[in-house]
Amino acid sequence: MRSNYINGTWTPSAGDAGIDVVNPATATVIDRVPAGHPADVDAAVRAARAAFGGWSATSAAERAQRLDAARQLLDERADSVAAMISADMGSPIVFARKVQVGTPLAVLASYVDLLAGYDFGGERMGNALVVREPAGVVGAITPWNYPLHQIVAKVAAALAAGCTVVLKPSEVAPLAAYELADIFHETGLPAGVFNLVSGSGAVTGEAITAHPDVDVVSFTGSARAGRRVAEVAAATVKRVTLELGGKSANVILPDADLATAVKVGVARAFINSGQTCNALTRMLVHSESYDDAVGQAAKNAERYTVGDPLAEGVRLGPLASQAQRERVLGYIQLGLAEGARAVAGGAEPPPGLEAGSYVRPTVFADVRPEMVIAQEEIFGPVLCVMAYSTEDEAVAIANGPAYGLAAAVWSADQEHAVQIARQLRAGQVEINGGAFNVAAPFGGFGQSGYGRELGVHGLEEFLELKALMF
DSSP: OOOEEETTEEEOOSSOOEEEEEETTTTEEEEEEEOOOHHHHHHHHHHHHHHHHHHHTSOHHHHHHHHHHHHHHHHHTHHHHHHHHHHHHOOOHHHIIIIIIHHHHHHHHHHHHHHTTOOOSOEEETTEEEEEEEOOEEEEEOOSSSTTHHHHHHHHHHHHHTOEEEEEOOSSSOHHHHHHHHHHHHHTOOTTSEEEOOOOIIIIIHHHHHOTTOOEEEEESOHHHHHHHHHHHHTTTOEEEEEOOOOOEEEEOTTSOHHHHHHHHHHHHHGGGGOOTTOOOEEEEEGGGHHHHHHHHHHHHHTOOBSOTTSTTOOBOOOSOHHHHHHHHHHHHHHHHHTOEEEEOOSSOOTTOTTTTOOOOEEEESOOTTSHHHHSOOOSSEEEEEEESSHHHHHHHHTOSSEESEEEEEOSOHHHHHHHHTTSOOSEEEESSOOOOTTSOBOOEETTEESOBSHHHHHHTTEEEEEEEO
16 A cells, blocks of 8 residues: 655555555556545645745746646656556556646746746735745645646646645545655655645545644535535635636637637537536527537537547546546436437436446537536536527526536637626636636536635735735
């Protein structure tokens, strides 16, 4: 069984219990990590607290140098880390290399660049000088769907701010976190600045959130778990950042290039086998183009080959676990029971792939806004195509669910697309397929959480403001 990484050394857990790490493509056990113990968290927090004084006093240039060293090592190991992620949670190997590893590399580079010009030290307001200082010890709790990117988005920003970190990665896909700990160790990052404690949310996550010496908790996961984090953290009045679920709408206006909008929209819905919080899982199309859009979406879905994530040409691997597969299949069956029409995919397993956690890419037509599949996050390769008659109706449908993480608008008139985008209650809106930007703030409205990650806004989640009056 693996150990925790505490105060610069690999340290066995205080508990004997472990959690098997399962390859979702083969259902075989590939590793084992500690199940977690509150004593592990306490040791890690004490190490982070002891290291905070020295790390917070380092210069921005030195912190940038440490992050760049980590970036260089990760780049050298990119292929092996991608293969590890593919085995850990099922991403096809090409996607794992390009996105699961490529995005964290870009995020690390973005914080190196940001530290070169960010002004921590002073903004004059009359007789006051407003300075920004590290917030303290950060507890980072991360999910399994992007098991390296979600870690780096939090850890790189926290370290850049001068904070120290105690990380709890998802026990479903923890192996990339161990690789990152090795990388930080090899860079010579001072002991205690970064700590990794394995375990479940109920044990390790709760202990981190409740610990009185943790100043900030940054959590990514489900809305249910996020509410629990906020509840536990409130007892010690610590700052909390929550990046939760999504049910993002892709609004295709009547003047848009329908073929392109549908093709890209299907890709945005099925990215990472649909296990993406900002996936565009609701496609909204004008009623006059609806049948055409449904047919095109179904044809595009058929091009998404499901299979072994290491096999050439595979676009969708398994879902991250058998439990996740059962959850998604439950939603597909519910959608059919609600009266939606599956024009692609369905609840039957892909032929020859019964052993793994595979789900066929599914497109639902005749989806009404009040249906459960149109309101709740499914987190699998399931797309709902919905009709609207007016722009006002499209906006109302888009804003209907409790979530507000992301959205998209397609139109031949970019200015008009922006006008519609400004009406959508979402933290990020793609205009005509705009690319993801690692320097732009990421986070949502409503039950998608609060706070932001990435770029300067992500950095400032880990800084405190202090006013010096003269």
